[in-house]
Amino acid sequence: EVQLVQSGAEVKKPGESLKISCQSSGYRFTGYWIGWLRQKPGKGLEWMGIIYPDDSDTRYSPSFQGQVTISADKSTSTAYLQWTSLKASDSAMYYCLLGLEYWGQGTLVAVSS
Amino acid sequence: QSALTQPPSASGTPGQRVTISCSGSSSNIGTNYVSWHQQLPGAAPKLLIRRDDQRPSGVPGRFSGSKSGTSASLAISGLRSEDEADYYCAAWDDSLRGPVFGGGTKLTVL
Numbered sequence: 001e002v003q004l005v006q007s008g009a010e011v012k013k014p015g016e017s018l019k020i021s022c023q024s025s026g027y028r029f030t031g032y033w034i035g036w037l038r039q040k041p042g043k044g045l046e047w048m049g050i051i052y053p054d055d056s057d058t059r060y061s062p063s064f065q066g067q068v069t070i071s072a073d074k075s076t077s078t079a080y081l082q083w084t085s086l087k088a089s090d091s092a093m094y095y096c097l098l099g100l101e102y103w104g105q106g107t108l109v110a111v112s113s
Numbered sequence: 114q115s116a117l118t119q120p121p122s123a124s125g126t127p128g129q130r131v132t133i134s135c136s137g138s139s140s141n142i143g144t145n146y147v148s149w150h151q152q153l154p155g156a157a158p159k160l161l162i163r164r165d166d167q168r169p170s171g172v173p174g175r176f177s178g179s180k181s182g183t184s185a186s187l188a189i190s191g192l193r194s195e196d197e198a199d200y201y202c203a204a205w206d207d208s209l210r211g212p213v214f215g216g217g218t219k220l221t222v223l
Binding site for chain 2: 035037044045046047049050059061095097100101102103104105106
């Protein structure tokens with residue numbers, strides 16, 4: 001059974017760094033892309049970027065290019081989404097997505113002073 | 114603005130059939146599979162339809178997908194109160210070299 005398990009909710013201050021994770025199981029990790037999406041309260045899904053774990057080829061939505069970093073660790077079948085300096089506007093729910101089929105449960109990120 | 118266009122809302126009464134449209138372009142829906150995702154209130158999205166019209170195991174037969182040209186549709190027959198949710202279409206885009214999503218359709222069961 002394919003499963004994507006995301007790390008827990010985070011509460012951070014503006015300017016802090018953060019790395020959230022999405023651990024995969026039940027399939028060949030290097031065989032499919034994993035993407036990250038943002039959802040703000042009451043809003044739709046925004047695609048942020050994807051990574052092909054096999055060669056770490058990464059593509060970002062223009063809206064998120066330079067704002068976040070997506071990475072993957074083949075040894076642990078885990079994908080990551082990272083910020084170096086959070087802003088209040090980064091407060092949202094973040095989902096990982098395998099191909100266009102399997103979703104993680106979401107990670108809530110709250111950024112507030 | 115989303116790459117795929119969906120109506121922001123749809124509604125129906127219990128037992129009715131409703132359809133939700135999704136319009137794209139030749140670089141996404143026109144050449145790649147469409148998937149549909151259901152997001153119940155307070156929950157993560159889940160796959161409803163894959164590869165235009167295939168239902169994953171566990172998805173009721175009341176849900177069906179279709180595609181023609183650069184548009185796709187999700188149909189829900191025998192509408193039930195538990196179908197009240199947000200529905201998103203998605204497809205790979207060859208120009209962007211990434212996935213694209215619709216803005217979502219909020220389905221209300223009256």
